Amino acid sequence: MATAPKAKMVREDLLRVEGLTKIYDGAVKAVDNVSLTVATGEIFALLGGSGCGKSTLLRMLAGFETPTQGKIFLAGQDITNLPPYQRPINMMFQSYALFPHLTVWDNIAFGLRRDGMAKADVAERVESMLSLVQLTKFAKRKPHQLSGGQQQRVALARSLAKRPKLLLLDEPLGALDKKLREKTQFELVNIIEEVGVTCVLVTHDQEEAMTMATRIAVMSEGYFLQVGSPDEVYEIPNSLQVADFIGNVNIFDGVLEEDEPDHVTVRSAECVHYVGHGISGNTGMSVKVALRPEKILLSKERPAGEFNWCEGEVIEIAYFGAYTTYHLKLDSGMMLKAQELNSTRDLSCGLTWGDRAYASWHNLAMVVLTQ
Amino acid sequence: MKANPTGIYNYLRRYINGRLLVIGVPYFWFVLLALIPLLIILKFSLSEMEATEVSNMVSMSDGWFTLKLNFSNYLFIGTDPLYFDTFVSSIKYALATTVICLVIAYPFAYFMARSPTHLQPMLLMLIMLPFWTSFLIRIYAWKTLLVSDGVFSNVLMSLGMIDTPLQIMNTSTSLMIGMVYSYLPFMILPLYANLSKLDMRYLEAAADLGASPFKAFWLVTVPLSKAGIIAGSMLVFIPALGEYVIPELLGGSDTLMIGRVLWDEFFSNNDWAMASAVAVVMILLILLPMAIFNKYQADQAEAQR
Numbered sequence: 001m002a003t004a005p006k007a008k009m010v011r012e013d014l015l016r017v018e019g020l021t022k023i024y025d026g027a028v029k030a031v032d033n034v035s036l037t038v039a040t041g042e043i044f045a046l047l048g049g050s051g052c053g054k055s056t057l058l059r060m061l062a063g064f065e066t067p068t069q070g071k072i073f074l075a076g077q078d079i080t081n082l083p084p085y086q087r088p089i090n091m092m093f094q095s096y097a098l099f100p101h102l103t104v105w106d107n108i109a110f111g112l113r114r115d116g117m118a119k120a121d122v123a124e125r126v127e128s129m130l131s132l133v134q135l136t137k138f139a140k141r142k143p144h145q146l147s148g149g150q151q152q153r154v155a156l157a158r159s160l161a162k163r164p165k166l167l168l169l170d171e172p173l174g175a176l177d178k179k180l181r182e183k184t185q186f187e188l189v190n191i192i193e194e195v196g197v198t199c200v201l202v203t204h205d206q207e208e209a210m211t212m213a214t215r216i217a218v219m220s221e222g223y224f225l226q227v228g229s230p231d232e233v234y235e236i237p238n239s240l241q242v243a244d245f246i247g248n249v250n251i252f253d254g255v256l257e258e259d260e261p262d263h264v265t266v267r268s269a270e271c272v273h274y275v276g277h278g279i280s281g282n283t284g285m286s287v288k289v290a291l292r293p294e295k296i297l298l299s300k301e302r303p304a305g306e307f308n309w310c311e312g313e314v315i316e317i318a319y320f321g322a323y324t325t326y327h328l329k330l331d332s333g334m335m336l337k338a339q340e341l342n343s344t345r346d347l348s349c350g351l352t353w354g355d356r357a358y359a360s361w362h363n364l365a366m367v368v369l370t371q
Numbered sequence: 372m373k374a375n376p377t378g379i380y381n382y383l384r385r386y387i388n389g390r391l392l393v394i395g396v397p398y399f400w401f402v403l404l405a406l407i408p409l410l411i412i413l414k415f416s417l418s419e420m421e422a423t424e425v426s427n428m429v430s431m432s433d434g435w436f437t438l439k440l441n442f443s444n445y446l447f448i449g450t451d452p453l454y455f456d457t458f459v460s461s462i463k464y465a466l467a468t469t470v471i472c473l474v475i476a477y478p479f480a481y482f483m484a485r486s487p488t489h490l491q492p493m494l495l496m497l498i499m500l501p502f503w504t505s506f507l508i509r510i511y512a513w514k515t516l517l518v519s520d521g522v523f524s525n526v527l528m529s530l531g532m533i534d535t536p537l538q539i540m541n542t543s544t545s546l547m548i549g550m551v552y553s554y555l556p557f558m559i560l561p562l563y564a565n566l567s568k569l570d571m572r573y574l575e576a577a578a579d580l581g582a583s584p585f586k587a588f589w590l591v592t593v594p595l596s597k598a599g600i601i602a603g604s605m606l607v608f609i610p611a612l613g614e615y616v617i618p619e620l621l622g623g624s625d626t627l628m629i630g631r632v633l634w635d636e637f638f639s640n641n642d643w644a645m646a647s648a649v650a651v652v653m654i655l656l657i658l659l660p661m662a663i664f665n666k667y668q669a670d671q672a673e674a675q676r
Contacts, residue, residue: 064575084578091579097572101594110590111580162580 020070032222045213053222090164096155098143274307276363295365296338309360415647444648465611472558480562546622558603565599
């Protein structure tokens with residue numbers, strides 16, 4: 001599902017944040033000692049629920065909030081105390097904040113004129129921005145005469161017009177409806193790649209983060225839970241919180257029974273999990289096994305072997321077209337979510353409400369979480 | 372056949388419904404209290420004075436129905452330079468009042484809108500506090516402050532800032548002080564209402580794009596508060612144009628304002644017809660900026676569609 005370019009080589013760090021902290025009213029820690037580096041050309045996503053501190057972090061990068069502690073370096077220069085209008089950083093605002101009294105053309109030219117750019121150069125740059133976002137025909141319109149998608153592109157053009165070293169995107173697709181979102185997502189990434197600008201993006205939408213970003217930082221309560229590429233964060237979550245926040249997950253509570261370098265087994269009330277790789281843990285410790293619904297195979301036949309399967313009753317079936325989600329009530333009382341791809345036009349495993357079904361999975365399908 | 376009460380009820384219901392009543396009440400008041408008096412003034416202005424009575428416009432005699440319209444009042448306004456000068460000077464004073472009020476009120480409203488939310492109701496109260504005292508008393512109070520042996524003069528003298536007593540009472544200076552003082556709240560309130568709704572993200576966007584706070588103010592805040600500026604200016608300019616009390620109490624004998632001319636025509640000359648003609652011309656003068664304002668508002672409404 002990832003369309004964003006993966007980091008191809010080691011590039012120099014453009015943005016470096018050291019121990020950044022923001023405390024509101026002397027008590028509320030919005031951002032708690034966050035450090036990060038973003039390489040040139042990266043699209044770095046800050047992902048988290050509301051109130052996790054991602055917006056505050058972004059606003060500190062833009063200069064709208066003063067950090068309580070910590071430093072921000074851009075291309076080696078300390079910009080912590082620079083006001084927003086002196087930073088070579090531009091932001092695409094949530095719901096765009098296009099100036100309602102100015103035309104599309106003037107909105108895009110606003111930043112260029114502030115730099116005292118010559119008239120002819122401004123015109124040339126605005127024209128090239130308009131053609132980049134394919135809005136040349138709409139130059140004379142006011143923002144309210146544009147659709148949501150067009151407004152979004154004006155906002156992008158305006159934030160790119162000054163050729164910033166760093167582009168900040170605050171919920172760039174948040175104001176669009178679902179269908180337009182998917183289309184725009186690709187457009188946005190294409191334009192960003194074409195311009196080659198480094199981005200920090202804030203979103204609460206994990207799909208948005210996964211499709212657009214080269215790296216994701218999952219945030220909660222002001223600090224980073226995990227930083228990694230989209231597939232790392234999805235497939236190798238380092239905590240229950242990350243596993244739970246990104247995508248759907250089934251969690252089994254269990255006890256580590258066998259701890260070998262090449263495999264471990266975890267006994268839970270539902271079944272015994274045989275995990276095909278070693279983990280760092282001690283025999284007898286209680287762990288959680290996280291299993292994504294799409295990695296589960298449902299069948300009416302009892303699987304062979306003694307590990308990695310369980311049995312239950314189909315309680316709920318939700319048909320999504322491309323796939324179907326089943327809720328299985330296991331004998332332990334646990335609800336297991338399983339997602340089956342509808343690869344043929346028959347419903348894949350012919351299960352219906354009330355059926356007994358077997359769920360099974362591969363020994364590399366799950367993640368053992370020790371914390 | 373007996374009249375069916377429900378039938379009558381239904382018949383009435385068809386023509387008098389709730390919506391008509393709701394719209395009808397303000398229309399009724401508008402017609403009774405604004406339109407009819409206005410038409411009476413218009414009628415007076417087209418009549419002539421017969422001793423102390425206004426002439427009859429229509430008469431019936433020998434089967435002749437005569438409608439006599441007397442335009443001489445309007446012609447007189449057009450030819451006598453007194454009226455022209457008075458209109459010009461009224462417009463000048465009203466414009467000056469509007470501009471000075473705007474200059475004072477804008478920063479006032481701006482800081483009110485930016486002050487902590489819990490303080491704002493109190494600040495609003497303070498703006499409206501003067502309204503609790505009679506307008507006349509407040510203007511009289513200014514008289515005692517501004518006369519040459521009044522408070523201002525004495526304080527400035529004792530501070531050594533001036534050598535001779537202030538001679539501003541009954542001049543255009545005292546008039547302007549009174550006018551600006553009286554109309555300032557009417558400028559502040561619409562500006563405050565407008566500025567307090569200003570979306571701060573626009574200012575952030577301006578700063579992000581490289582505009583210093585000063586630039587952002589002129590390029591974003593001011594244009595976005597245009598509706599408030601226009602509303603406040605209308606609220607000040609229109610009543611200031613016809614102001615009578617302030618020029619009478621604070622102005623000099625040479626301050627020409629249309630309100631005073633009106634008063635003189637009505638009560639000194641007893642020329643109701645002439646006074647009505649002056650009033651009609653004044654109303655027309657006021658309608659012009661009103662029409663511009665309404666057009667602007669319609670455009671705005673269109674823009675926010």
